[in-house]
Amino acid sequence: MKDEKPTSFDIAHLAGVSQPTVSRALRNSPLVSEETREKIQAIAKKLNYQVDINARNLRSKETRTLALLLCEDPGTDDSLINPFFLSMLGSITRASGKMGYDLLISFQQQSGDWNADYENAHRADGIIFLGYGDYITYMEKIAHLDRLGAHFITWGPVLAKQPGHFIGCDNLNSAYLSIKHLTDLDHKKIAFLGIASEHRPEFNQRYQGYVKALLEAGLIVNPKLQIDADTSEEMGYEATIELLKGKLQFDAIFGASDLIAIGAIKALQEHGKRVPEDVAVVGFDNIPTASYTNPPLTTVQQDTKLAGELLVENILKLIRGEDVSSILMPAKLIIRDSCGANLS
Amino acid sequence: MKDEKPTSFDIAHLAGVSQPTVSRALRNSPLVSEETREKIQAIAKKLNYQVDINARNLRSKETRTLALLLCEDPGTDDSLINPFFLSMLGSITRASGKMGYDLLISFQQQSGDWNADYENAHRADGIIFLGYGDYITYMEKIAHLDRLGAHFITWGPVLAKQPGHFIGCDNLNSAYLSIKHLTDLDHKKIAFLGIASEHRPEFNQRYQGYVKALLEAGLIVNPKLQIDADTSEEMGYEATIELLKGKLQFDAIFGASDLIAIGAIKALQEHGKRVPEDVAVVGFDNIPTASYTNPPLTTVQQDTKLAGELLVENILKLIRGEDVSSILMPAKLIIRDSCGANLS
DNA sequence: TTAACCAATGAATACGTATGTATTATGGGA
DNA sequence: TCCCATAATACATACGTATTCATTGGTTAA
Numbered sequence: 001m002k003d004e005k006p007t008s009f010d011i012a013h014l015a016g017v018s019q020p021t022v023s024r025a026l027r028n029s030p031l032v033s034e035e036t037r038e039k040i041q042a043i044a045k046k047l048n049y050q051v052d053i054n055a056r057n058l059r060s061k062e063t064r065t066l067a068l069l070l071c072e073d074p075g076t077d078d079s080l081i082n083p084f085f086l087s088m089l090g091s092i093t094r095a096s097g098k099m100g101y102d103l104l105i106s107f108q109q110q111s112g113d114w115n116a117d118y119e120n121a122h123r124a125d126g127i128i129f130l131g132y133g134d135y136i137t138y139m140e141k142i143a144h145l146d147r148l149g150a151h152f153i154t155w156g157p158v159l160a161k162q163p164g165h166f167i168g169c170d171n172l173n174s175a176y177l178s179i180k181h182l183t184d185l186d187h188k189k190i191a192f193l194g195i196a197s198e199h200r201p202e203f204n205q206r207y208q209g210y211v212k213a214l215l216e217a218g219l220i221v222n223p224k225l226q227i228d229a230d231t232s233e234e235m236g237y238e239a240t241i242e243l244l245k246g247k248l249q250f251d252a253i254f255g256a257s258d259l260i261a262i263g264a265i266k267a268l269q270e271h272g273k274r275v276p277e278d279v280a281v282v283g284f285d286n287i288p289t290a291s292y293t294n295p296p297l298t299t300v301q302q303d304t305k306l307a308g309e310l311l312v313e314n315i316l317k318l319i320r321g322e323d324v325s326s327i328l329m330p331a332k333l334i335i336r337d338s339c340g341a342n343l344s
Numbered sequence: 345m346k347d348e349k350p351t352s353f354d355i356a357h358l359a360g361v362s363q364p365t366v367s368r369a370l371r372n373s374p375l376v377s378e379e380t381r382e383k384i385q386a387i388a389k390k391l392n393y394q395v396d397i398n399a400r401n402l403r404s405k406e407t408r409t410l411a412l413l414l415c416e417d418p419g420t421d422d423s424l425i426n427p428f429f430l431s432m433l434g435s436i437t438r439a440s441g442k443m444g445y446d447l448l449i450s451f452q453q454q455s456g457d458w459n460a461d462y463e464n465a466h467r468a469d470g471i472i473f474l475g476y477g478d479y480i481t482y483m484e485k486i487a488h489l490d491r492l493g494a495h496f497i498t499w500g501p502v503l504a505k506q507p508g509h510f511i512g513c514d515n516l517n518s519a520y521l522s523i524k525h526l527t528d529l530d531h532k533k534i535a536f537l538g539i540a541s542e543h544r545p546e547f548n549q550r551y552q553g554y555v556k557a558l559l560e561a562g563l564i565v566n567p568k569l570q571i572d573a574d575t576s577e578e579m580g581y582e583a584t585i586e587l588l589k590g591k592l593q594f595d596a597i598f599g600a601s602d603l604i605a606i607g608a609i610k611a612l613q614e615h616g617k618r619v620p621e622d623v624a625v626v627g628f629d630n631i632p633t634a635s636y637t638n639p640p641l642t643t644v645q646q647d648t649k650l651a652g653e654l655l656v657e658n659i660l661k662l663i664r665g666e667d668v669s670s671i672l673m674p675a676k677l678i679i680r681d682s683c684g685a686n687l688s
Numbered sequence: 689t690t691a692a693c694c695a696a697t698g699a700a701t702a703c704g705t706a707t708g709t710a711t712t713a714t715g716g717g718a
Numbered sequence: 719t720c721c722c723a724t725a726a727t728a729c730a731t732a733c734g735t736a737t738t739c740a741t742t743g744g745t746t747a748a
Contacts, residue, residue, distance in 0.1 A: 005464065007734055018698045023736055033696060048492075050465040054407070055734035057398040058703050065448075083632060086430040093449050102467070103449050104409075105437050120349065121394040122704095123446070148392070262636070288427060292606070292636040351704055362728050367706055377726060399704035402733050466734095 006047040014047075015040050026051065057122065065102040066315060067124035068092060069114060071133035072107040082231055082259070083287040084302070085130055088155065091308025092128060099312055101125075110137055119150050126151035126315040134199050139163070151318045153311055157201040158326045165318065166326045167310050171202050174300045174331040175209030178282045179254060181298070183217035185339055187252040187280055190214065191225040193239045193264060194256025200230075203256045206284065210254055224248055229260050236263025244271055251279060252339070258283035258290045258299055265293055265338070276340035286334055296336035303329065350391045358391075359384050370395065401466065409446040410659060411468035412436060413458060415477035416451040426575055426603070427631040428646070429474055432499065435652025436472060443656055445469075454481055463494050470495035470659040478543050483507070495662045497655055501545040502670045509662065510670045511654050515546050518644045518675040519553030522626045523598060525642070527561035529683055531596040531624055534558065535569040537583045537608060538600025544574075547600045550628065554598060568592055573604050580607025588615055595623060596683070602627035602634045602643055609637055609682070620684035630678055640680035647673065 008022040015022065017036060025032045025040035032040075043049075057063050070085065089105070096103045104124055108114060110133040118124045127145075132138040132154060142164045145152055153165045182190055192210050194203040207226065214221050225248060229239035236255055240263065243250065253268075255261025261283030265275050273279050275295055283290060283299035290297040307329060314324045352366040359366065361380060369376045369384035376384075387393075401407050414429065433449070440447045448468055452458060454477035462468045471489075476482040476498060486508045489496055497509045526534055536554050538547040551570065558565050569592060573583035580599055584607065587594065597612075599605025605627030609619050617623050619639055627634060630645035651673060658668045 005466075008736095009734080019734085020699085020736075021697060023734095024697090027736085031696070036696080048464070052402070052734050053465045053467045054398045054401040055703090056736080058396070058402050058705090058733090059735045059737085061703075063398070083427070083430075086427075086434070089433070090430070094451055097451055105447050105449050107438055107441055120392070121397045122349075123397045289633040289636050292633050292638070294636070294638045352706095353704080363704085364706070364729080365727060367704095368727095371706085375726070380726080396704050399733090400706080402703090402735090403705045403707085405733075 065124045067104045067118040067127045071131045084285045087304045095309045095312040129154040153315045171205035172209040175206035179213030189250045190252040191250045193229045231257040233263040236260030237267045240264040240267035258285040258287045280339040298339045409468045411448045411462040411471045415475045428629040431648045439653040439656040473498040497659045515549035516553040519550035523557030533594045534596040535594045537573045575601040577607040580604030584608040584611035602629040602631045624683040
């Protein structure tokens, strides 16, 4: 029907007032009389008027938009994302909506210039990093962002003396609890499937929890039982094959993520090992599929809903210039059948 | 270090040219000499200059942003979204990024004023609806959007004489294939779990495919074997309980979505029915979990990657004013163990 | 009665970019 | 030599809003 979007001038004209008065009236400024405000708001409603976001943002230098950046693994080209991230994504979307912020989502290569595209271009007031790729590389980028005064927060491992702000799972204690569960069930030769290098500190922290639990149970830590595997079913599968090919005995596997654990179960079963009778398995993340594996996977549940809310809450604090400190989130062990029953 | 974001005027000053020349140089306009352009671009790079998106959008009345709207079911308050939608979301994000568009994501109540917030406010050039809630209600909203000349496309059932533009799965034929698979395996009393009303046309289409396959196999269609269930494990579970409580015999269940089928399997097994020996089960969507249920679920795979790409491609066509027609996407039957082996 | 004051509104302007028009310089053809 | 076409650039302005400052009319206190 109407071709042209109405502007505040149109409304001003119709109401017989000036444009600034319209602007004020629509923002419920106390500077306009109640009578005028009501008249203006009625006209605005009738015309289906909406403030032009771009004009407003240009003028007020604020976007009320957050950017969510997922670092894309160059390897995986198809659209299968880590289900744990998807769950986080859902909770972040809701949380930012609740706070009146729009959410801009983007997949980025780690090689890209992250800041350029978002805050610097006034596209968003702040950035939430969900998957950041390689940690060492990320740190270099962070340093740059920080120098530019960008507002950003990261879902990732909380370390000492870290630049930027992080919210992450208490990997060490969560992994510790998992392993303790295994040792309590009398498992003695527990393999760790996951990258333990500095490039993946969250896995590294889980490895530390693993070591702590073993030592506490009086068991020997055998580094040969640690096999590198990144978060995917394939990597978990292959790592398990490698383990099976080796000469070392093992009676349990800690998969540093559910996908790894799922791949492990598959490999074990294909090679005639029963889970949990021959080999117990635990995972990490509690992705939806974890309760449907056969047997159902004992794993560590991360509270993605709370995590999303905290990420949003804290990035908003940063935007407002308030102080923020990194947050370590406790996780919970979900016990299912993949570890076997307590034999004691 | 620097407090103020540099503007095109700053660059112009440094380069000894005017601001419009900077604008043109950065957009590679043929109106500026190569020499000038290179000088300007070098300065821009050094200053880490980025065009202010808001100013550009205000001026050019274009946002290069798409909005993705998920209609939020008022019932489910937590952040567990339908995994099928999450998969679509991932593919849409990638596709729009590939086309140079930003993606704005929002969960909406069906009661909200969808258009107001996005295109009308110049926040996005077009809208992709992923979950639209109740179809009848949605149609009313669509009519309004259409009248306003909004650009939008919907992932949903393709029907005759539909306003707006839809891209959706070929529900009828896909369900037909599933049921035919069951009848080929000699199942005769097949239940349909899913809402078959006009409020959920995609389920309705699946029901039509179900009917078609039964008739073709010379079987009787018993409406009592259709039980309402919306897409969730709980609803599938409850519908199956209802089925079990009834006096009707059945030897197979078609779950109108994987989540329904998963709930059905759970209910069946809890009540001492073996799957697939006593009751075969098929699902729809091929969510990641489908291959991990016990037994693994035979289901219909939707090509979410292609769907996401088509949605983005076509909304861009609409934005450019090109013609677009609705698209019906073929799906593929994924045969797993939940239907049993061919007995013939 | 008058000065000071407050409430309500209008006028002017800035935000940073993109584009239509005007201007300058340069070169070629007659 | 002069004119015109063309290339390159500058000038002026529009986009729609929000804010600062100025103005108006009416009210209160001295």
